[in-house]
Amino acid sequence: MKDLRLDRQLCFAVYSASHAFTRFYKPLLAQLGVTYPQYLALLTLWEEDSLSVTAIGDRLLLDSGTLTPVLKRLEALGLVSRTRSTTDERHVIVRLTEQGAAMRHVAEGFPTRILDASECSEEELDSLRQALLGLRKNLNHSTA
Amino acid sequence: MKDLRLDRQLCFAVYSASHAFTRFYKPLLAQLGVTYPQYLALLTLWEEDSLSVTAIGDRLLLDSGTLTPVLKRLEALGLVSRTRSTTDERHVIVRLTEQGAAMRHVAEGFPTRILDASECSEEELDSLRQALLGLRKNLNHSTA
DNA sequence: CGCAATTACATTGCGCACAAGACATTGATG
DNA sequence: CATCAATGTCTTGTGCGCAATGTAATTGCG
Numbered sequence: 001m002k003d004l005r006l007d008r009q010l011c012f013a014v015y016s017a018s019h020a021f022t023r024f025y026k027p028l029l030a031q032l033g034v035t036y037p038q039y040l041a042l043l044t045l046w047e048e049d050s051l052s053v054t055a056i057g058d059r060l061l062l063d064s065g066t067l068t069p070v071l072k073r074l075e076a077l078g079l080v081s082r083t084r085s086t087t088d089e090r091h092v093i094v095r096l097t098e099q100g101a102a103m104r105h106v107a108e109g110f111p112t113r114i115l116d117a118s119e120c121s122e123e124e125l126d127s128l129r130q131a132l133l134g135l136r137k138n139l140n141h142s143t144a
Numbered sequence: 145m146k147d148l149r150l151d152r153q154l155c156f157a158v159y160s161a162s163h164a165f166t167r168f169y170k171p172l173l174a175q176l177g178v179t180y181p182q183y184l185a186l187l188t189l190w191e192e193d194s195l196s197v198t199a200i201g202d203r204l205l206l207d208s209g210t211l212t213p214v215l216k217r218l219e220a221l222g223l224v225s226r227t228r229s230t231t232d233e234r235h236v237i238v239r240l241t242e243q244g245a246a247m248r249h250v251a252e253g254f255p256t257r258i259l260d261a262s263e264c265s266e267e268e269l270d271s272l273r274q275a276l277l278g279l280r281k282n283l284n285h286s287t288a
Numbered sequence: 289c290g291c292a293a294t295t296a297c298a299t300t301g302c303g304c305a306c307a308a309g310a311c312a313t314t315g316a317t318g
Numbered sequence: 319c320a321t322c323a324a325t326g327t328c329t330t331g332t333g334c335g336c337a338a339t340g341t342a343a344t345t346g347c348g
Contacts, residue, residue: 002252006187006203010258010269011165013276015184016205018162019305020283021155037334040159043150054296059150061160064297066335073333090296090343108146114154117286118279125154128279131272132157135262139164142261163335181304198326208327210305217303234313234326 014132024117028110032103033077037062037070039107045080045096046104052091061140079103158276168261172254176247177221181206181214183251189224189240190248196235205284223247 006012022036029039044059045051051059057067071094074080079100085091118125150156166180173183188203189195197208197215204211215238218224223244229235262269 002255004187004248004251004255005191006184007277008273009187009255010273010276011169011180012184012187012204013273013280014158014162014165015180017276017280017283018158019205020280021158022305024283024286025155035333036155036159040150040156043148043153043156047149052296053298060156061163062334063336065299065337068298070334088296088344092297104148107148111146111148111153117283119282120279124275128272128275129152129154129157131268131275132154132161133151135264135272136157136161136164138263139161139168139261142168166335179303196326197328206304207306209307209329212328214304232314232326236327 024114025110028113031106034074034079037066038074041067041070041074041094042079042096042100042103042107045094045100046107049101050093050095052085052093054091056094074100168258169254172257175250178218178223181210182218185211185214185218185238186223186240186244186247186251189238189244190251193245194237194239196229196237198235200238218244 025036025039029036032039032042034042040060041056044056053064053067053071056071057063060067071080071082075082078097081095081097082092083095085093115122115125120128169180169183173180176183176186178186184204185200188200195203197211200215201207201211215224215226219226222241225239225241226236227239229237259266259269264272
């Protein structure tokens with residue numbers, strides 16, 4: 001008779017915290033007119049521009065079936081361009097437009113909002129983040 | 145020029161860890177023939193049976209638009225029943241079938257799998273879980 | 289050089305997640 | 319008791335997330 005109570009499940013804590021983040025970001029991202037997964041793609045490109053679909057997927061741990069429509073929507077919004085590589089036509093290179101690059105300034109205000117809402121110290125959030133990255137690594141390794 | 149690197153974002157750590165959990169659970173849940181959100185509904189009912197759709201949603205932080213199709217699939221699998229309350233016909237009462245209740249025994253083996261894969265102590269996972277529940281509370285409170 | 293295996297991307301199908309709205313039932317109010 | 323607000327569920331539309339498949343380009347091996 002193991003303890004399977006919802007609030008004792010780490011998986012549900014992570015799952016529900018993830019949804020809470022998405023909801024928290026929603027009004028912030030409304031300023032940019034993008035969804036949370038679209039924002040993650042922008043974050044990736046702000047860190048390193050001109051990436052292939054696969055390269056973005058490697059960083060976000062998402063596959064092309066998920067990313068292709070996300071990137072097409074960002075293209076439709078005029079925030080990125082998608083062009084076939086001339087050297088290897090299998091690659092689609094995704095680049096920030098001027099407008100997409102400019103949005104970074106708005107996003108720079110977000111971390112402070114998280115910090116404020118969390119009612120935690122920067123150090124606490126930092127160790128939480130590192131614990132999650134470690135857990136993710138072990139779960140992914142054990143899955144493969 | 146704030147630091148917006150992906151690996152420094154707590155939101156992405158939570159988001160990607162959540163997906164890692166879903167992937168990790170997938171082969172375990174294949175024994176039961178259910179998806180992860182369906183499993184969460186079962187967890188809720190194992191803890192307290194005969195709940196309305198809203199009551200399940202309160203516990204899982206999901207709305208009826210999400211839960212209705214999930215519960216219908218569990219019904220189609222023969223794991224739960226859905227019947228209108230006789231005292232208040234607005235409520236749909238969800239109950240475990242014998243088969244749905246029996247699956248709890250299989251699920252009791254899951255926490256150990258998580259613990260093993262995590263390469264963490266039970267105490268570490270416990271404090272991680274509590275930190276996430278606290279963060280979730282503060283984010284949700286600040287959203288509302 | 290020729291052809292099979294690989295790589296990269298897109299597409300399709302299914303199952304969430306959520307907003308918005310429709311609909312029926314119930315409870316509160318005058 | 320007649321009306322209106324509130325409640326609970328379902329439906330529709332949009333956007334992920336992923337498995338499986340399709341297709342084209344490239345690589346590598348004999």
